[in-house]
Amino acid sequence: MNPLLQLKNVRKDIGKKTIIHDLSLEVFPGEVFGFLGPNGAGKTTTIRMIVGLMGITSGEVLINGISIQKDFEKAIQHVGAIVENPEMYKFLTGYQNLLHYARMTKGVTKERINEVVKLVGLEKRIHDKVKTYSLGMRQRLGLAQALLHRPSLLILDEPTNGLDPAGIREIRDYLRKLAKEEGLGIIVSSHLLSEMEMMCDRFAIIQHGRLVGIESVQELSKQAQKVLLTVEPVEQALTVIKNIYPHMNITPAKQGIEVSIDYKEIPSLNAALVSENIKVYGIQVLTKSLEERFLEMTGGNEIA
Amino acid sequence: MPSILSLIQNENMKIYRRIGTWFMIGLLALSTLAGALIIKATYKEPKNWKAEVASEIKEMEAQLSEEKVPKMYKNHLEQQLKINEYRLEHNIKPVASNTFWGYLVDSADIIALITLFTIIVAAGSVASEFSWGTIKLLLIRPASRTKILLSKYIAALLFALCMLLLLFVFSAVIAAVVFGIENIREPYLAYQNGTVVEKNMLLYVMQVYALNCVDLVMMTTFAFMISAVFRNHSLAIGLATFALFVGPQITALLAMKFDWAKYLLFANTNLAQYIDGTPLVEGMTMPFSMMMLLVYFVIFNALTWFIFRKRDIAA
CATH class of the missing domain: 3.30.70.260 (ACT domain)
Structure with a gap:
């Protein structure tokens, strides 16, 4: 199977400081991959480099084999992401927010927007202004914008933050379903370790900008x-x-x-x-x- | 990959779905109305315009007979003299503020307000995305940063264009109601190739509007640059408005002492100086100013583009 995402010796220097040291990993279709690490370990920086928000000092990020630095527009079109908090335009309604992102990708129809709204369970409030939303609802809207264009790689930074236990479970089951049934590659980062254990197939542990190890949850239980x-x-x-x-x-x-x-x-x-x-x-x-x-x-x- | 049009549509949605924008439009309408009412209340019609024009002619003749008149100013005086003589000959009243056309010409001063509003919109369109945190979701779409920046710039200029049209319409309607339209056939007198010619007043008003827009475009571009470089809304608005209102004064002061002041941006933004006035520094011409404006325009835009494209989106 060809990897959806490949990081090849990715390195990030800011000034004279090296934030990420030669990180290499691969994420495959159909798996939920976790990013774990203490505060300041470089999880978010890594995610930002994957989606092209930050430049890469050396090394390469390939999405579906396409380099994010060399061919950004082509590489990013199969990626849906939430980076840190799902910040939306508060003066617009949830629907207008989705319309905004739908216009930025080819082939997202009105029907698809409605479908995604239903999927994340926001039908009742989608025409309200986002400033009236709770954190959990914004999280759902964030997930909706990430799924709009049917990405093959989904990157979610703390996707269950702000959700109640029922919501967490719902999202977790949904992500697992996306990976298993539709073959998406999903990257999640979370600080809730027990949650990661329930959600992920494999996870990378990152510390001080270095990859400490990649473990699979299955192997873990066989130890x-x-x-x-x-x-x-x-x-x-x-x-x-x-x-x-x-x-x-x-x-x-x-x-x-x-x-x-x-x-x-x-x-x-x-x-x-x-x-x-x-x-x-x-x-x-x-x-x-x-x-x-x-x-x-x-x-x-x-x-x- | 999205077309630039849908990106502009997005930016428009973000501009016009905010209450602040409608507040600006309301304020524009209000200023236009207030201006007309103030002129109506305070303007005093000269009893005999012919006598007044005649006395102006005499004054000009006296000035021209003096020895040390700078050449540029001399030309200007001579032109005005000819136009005034033409008025008396053909019985054409000077355009007064309390007429339809007079008010439309005066309304061009309100473009300063539009410039201020456009600065606010342009500065906000980049800086706010950073302060709201929405920049992250905006830049992870299959649209290059160049395209996104361009769509924001175009949307800001479209906003300015929209405001200019509104100003024109508001002013025309208000002037028609407050001052009446009996003088609507009045021509505009211009001096061309040694003779005085009658021209369409509407074209003249459009010319005045266009000349006033130089400031608008330059300051909007400047605010856009500050906003993209510092990602700070208030700083961009503050610097651009400060420059807009204080820049010309400082430039004028410098121009009195130093020749190099002619290379400053604000020495060149007032293109009307070549049409009915004298240049700030002797030797400045319309093509020179246009060249300088182009240079500034390119520098501002290149800096904005270069920095926005390279920037790491953190925080």
Whole structure:
């Protein structure tokens, strides 16, 4: 599959300072790709370079194989984006705002505008002035303008900011649907790590303008598992486990015992405990969360 | 890729969907009305215009007989003298402010107000996009920055054109109502190739309007440049209006002492100086001023374009 977006050794200098160091990554059709990083890591700068708002000092950004620096108009026509907050013309209505952006791309009909309005659930308020909108409604309008021209690459900076839990879920499901069913490539950045985990297929962790790593959510859940056992009496259980698995990494926790164990071994461990008359109240599989992985990779920097 | 026309349509929507724009149009109508009413209330008709013109002729003759009259001024006096003599011969009254045509000619002064409004619109069209944050969504469309900038510039000039038409229509209607149209057939007297000729008054009014627009176009372009360079609405409006109102005075002061003042923008914006007046600095001609204006125009636009095209959109 050809990548929708390619960043090749992208570098940005401002004055003598290097803001982004030789960033390379690829985003493919049908995937939701997350940008993660602490404040000031360079997420937004990277997004601005991808959409041509900022110049690139060296390296290359290719969208559908077309260079954004060399052929901006051609490269950008398949991109829909929200950069930072969805700022709209407040003195215009939501509909007039969409009309404004529709006129800037060929082939967006009135029907398409109505379709998108319905999609983001703004039918009732679309003819009101934007200054009367809540942040959540502006976010929806922002999404609508990004989708108007049926882009193949969607870039959303904090798309769920300002939405209520139902709205977040709705947008998340919709984005996943766009990626799966229509094969869009979607880039999202968010500081809500748990949300990213639910939304993204892969994500890049960026810190100090450098790519720390690209992880896939699937791989993350396959990593060495920890199991939390809620047992009684604890002391006796510890001896039993040590007898069977002498090399196992065991940590007594508040709620019980935490052990690192292969998924397939869990039933036999349970059987052993039961046969020794230990009461087993619960076995809980602990997957490594994105947050833990993130903190591990960025060295525990604060997440904004 | 969008056509420049749809981009201009967008800019027009952003200009005319704002209350401020309609406030400006209202203010323009009000100034036109107020001007007419003030003239109506204060203008005193000369009892005998023929006697007055005759005394003017005498005065001019006296001035011409003096020895040290600069050549440019001498020419100007001679022309006026001939025109006045023609008036007496053919019984053509000088155009007074309280007539239809007189008021239309005077209404050209209100173009300064239009210049101010156009500066506000032009400065806002770039700077506001930055302060609203909408510039980001505007520039990630398949339209080059050059096209977007051009559409904004054209929209601002269209706004000025629209205001000029409105001013003309307002003035004509108000003048017709307040002063009447009995003198509508009055000709305009011009001096051409050594003789006095009668010309169409409408053409003369249009000429006066056009000459007054030089300031308008130059200051709008200047405000547009400041707005694109500094992304600051107030700064652009402030600098452009300050230049508009103080620039000519400072230039005139400098012109009294230094010859190089003729290269300054404001030494050249008043093209009427070549038609019925004397040039600011001796030796200045109409082609010279037009050349200078063109140079400034190109510099302003090139700077705007160059900076806007290269700029990183941050914040």
